[in-house]
Amino acid sequence: MIKNKLSVTLALLMPLTSFAAETINSAPEVLKVTSSADDGSAGTLRWALEKNNQNAGHYRIELQSPDNQPLVIKPVKPLPEILGPVDIINLDWQKNGKYAAIDGSGYIKGSEPQSCPGAVSGQYGANVRTTTMPGLVLRDTHDVTLQGIEVRNFCIGILINRAKNNVIEDSRIVGNHGGAGIMMTGDDGKGNSTATTTERNKIIRNTFINNGDAMEATRGASFNLIAENFITTDDVNNKEPSQGLEMLWGNDNEVLHNHFENYSDGVQLNWGNRNYIAGNTFTNLSSAVTLSGTGNIVDSNIMTGNRVAVSVRPQGEPGKNGAFGINRITGPAVNRITANIMVDNGKPVKRCFAGGSCLDGFAGAIVFNVPGLEHAAFTGNRGGGISNDTSKLEKICAIDGPSADCEKTPNKDQQAPAITRVSRSQNALTIDGQVKGEANTLYRVEFFSNSKSTQDEAENYLGYQMVPINAKGQGVIHDQINVAADLQVANVTSTATTSDGATSTLSKPVALK
Structure with missing residues (x-):
């Protein structure tokens, strides 16, 4: 019985030992590139690439300057x-x-x-x-x-x-x-x-x-x-x-x-x-x-x-x-x-x-x-x-x-929303408007603010509202967005994105009232 157990143990250990040896032996051989020459001699990049290509997967190529100066290799023909x-x-x-x-x-x-x-x-x-x-x-x-x-x-x-x-x-x-x-x-x-x-x-x-x-x-x-x-x-x-x-x-x-x-x-x-x-x-x-x-x-x-x-x-x-x-x-x-x-x-x-x-x-x-x-x-x-x-x-x-x-x-020549009113109460913006689009679909309307009245782009991203478009191709925007107390808001712009991902240009900016 003991003999059988020992035989089983040895049988289990042998593949593990063989696997470990194989793992150790599979470590890549290092080819060191220390020469800036391009004559194919040992230590050159050309030599290392040619040797690697004879048995790809067997090597690792390491470049290192021998004199603390950056290694500069100027091939005289394609590598x-x-x-x-x-x-x-x-x-x-x-x-x-x-x-x-x-x-x-x-x-x-x-x-x-x-x-x-x-x-x-x-x-x-x-x-x-x-x-x-x-x-x-x-x-x-x-x-x-x-x-x-x-x-x-x-x-x-x-x-x-x-x-x-x-x-x-x-x-x-x-x-x-x-x-x-x-x-x-x-x-x-x-x-x-x-x-x-x-x-x-x-x-x-x-x-x-x-x-x-x-x-x-x-x-x-x-x-x-x-x-x-x-x-x-x-x-x-x-x-x-x-x-x-x-x-x-x-x-x-x-x-x-x-x-x-x-x-x-x-x-x-x-x-x-x-x-x-x-x-x-x-x-x-x-x-x-x-x-x-x-x-x-x-x-x-x-x-x-x-x-x-x-x-x-x-x-x-x-x-x-x-x-x-x-x-x-x-x-x-x-x-x-x-x-x-x-x-x-x-x-x-x-x-x-x-x-x-x-x-x-x-x-x-x-x-x-x-x-x-x-x-x-x-x-x-x-x-x-x-x-x-x-x-x-x-x-x-x-x-x-x-x-x-x-x-x-x-x-799809998707038109931008029309923001009609923006108001602020403490740390919240209330935004109203309309968006025209594809009937009976759901749009993503994104809102942006600008800190100066002369700006008409998207200085700060505020958030979004999902807006259903009715059978007549019209949607109503009414959203309240929390903002930081110190965020300077001079106006708000927006984009509309169709259900399949076509985004409009930015809408005309609307100033706070």
């Missing part, structure tokens, strides 16, 4: 594409915050947009389709982590192409003047989208400086997280300050707690659906957020000092083929704009590189019908080598006049 899983970590950043730099000036000559050709002959720069001359490439792979790296002076800093579960964190992306600082794309090599290939990547806590586009999530890039990044540029060192983040046919991405400044657009959505843009700050942009597509949510952002806070673009009907070979499949834009702080916009920021708002009169908090580069009415730079023949571009009904093929006002 090998990175195969995962692998962590590439700069130990100097973990210890003292110094980045290890990978600098493209070793073989990419010139910082002009023309030095970065597009996929189509004759096109160039940040505003055209391209995967040209990247610094680091993650293609058809997964589970690569980069930390503490500065990638600079390439046409694309980091290219994530048909790759999943990668993390770019605590790094700095500088002066990549072609496609983007970081480009996430499902591009199949022919400009088509690929579904489920570019998902669950994380771009977090990075600094982006003077890139053409700071980031892109395009052609099927979905379910990615872009969070806590600082994105900036200037008009001197960046010849094409286009987008902080462009999402073209990118769906279900989350853009959270980033700071965007000085670009044509902070976030530009082109026919992307169900993206969530929340808790970001936007300043000194021609358009803080530009929307087309449907089901996108712009929630609880702070937008100050821009020309337009939220530009809502029209788009073609389902199946309509527009300019630039774009096949519309989502129908008119229906997007939710909720609880954002929008103040001191309408500034003369006319920076329009494939985006922004430079057409006279299109400025303010929430503006419908802002033309994009596919529209004949667009004023600005459509991209290097792209035709500006407006006869082949799309028309907007509200700008170009009604016609059979013009694009209708987005967000």
Whole structure:
């Protein structure tokens, strides 16, 4: 009996012992990069990448300067594409915050947009389709982590192409003047989208400086997280300050707690659906957020000092083929704009590189019908080598006049509510008004206050009321909202949002009585 018990015990222990040994042996072998050379010798980044790619998943790559000076690597030709899983970590950043730099000036000559050709002959720069001359490439792979790296002076800093579960964190992306600082794309090599290939990547806590586009999530890039990044540029060192983040046919991405400044657009959505843009700050942009597509949510952002806070673009009907070979499949834009702080916009920021708002009169908090580069009415730079023949571009009904093929006002042309009276009693505001909308539906009416009588935007978010719309398409607003005793309220504005998420522009401000 004892023997049988002992046999059972040994049988149970043996797999555990074997598993423990296997676990210990599976710890990755460390490849140390300490040389700035690019000759492929031991200790160079090229050597480490080539060795890793022979047995991906077996190694960890650690960069560290041998002399307390920041490690600067200038490749003389393209580096090998990175195969995962692998962590590439700069130990100097973990210890003292110094980045290890990978600098493209070793073989990419010139910082002009023309030095970065597009996929189509004759096109160039940040505003055209391209995967040209990247610094680091993650293609058809997964589970690569980069930390503490500065990638600079390439046409694309980091290219994530048909790759999943990668993390770019605590790094700095500088002066990549072609496609983007970081480009996430499902591009199949022919400009088509690929579904489920570019998902669950994380771009977090990075600094982006003077890139053409700071980031892109395009052609099927979905379910990615872009969070806590600082994105900036200037008009001197960046010849094409286009987008902080462009999402073209990118769906279900989350853009959270980033700071965007000085670009044509902070976030530009082109026919992307169900993206969530929340808790970001936007300043000194021609358009803080530009929307087309449907089901996108712009929630609880702070937008100050821009020309337009939220530009809502029209788009073609389902199946309509527009300019630039774009096949519309989502129908008119229906997007939710909720609880954002929008103040001191309408500034003369006319920076329009494939985006922004430079057409006279299109400025303010929430503006419908802002033309994009596919529209004949667009004023600005459509991209290097792209035709500006407006006869082949799309028309907007509200700008170009009604016609059979013009694009209708987005967000169902939902009209703003009409606030008729605002009164205050101690710490409560009473708001009355009306809203017109779709019969027999429930609307969300949001209220905002401004501290000065000259303001007409949304300085403070007060709250909301759910308002039923009757069979005649009319709803009655009557709400009492508690406010802080020290909140200065000069007037109140509001928006109306349909049951399926189409938000109006802001209503005319109504002063307290």
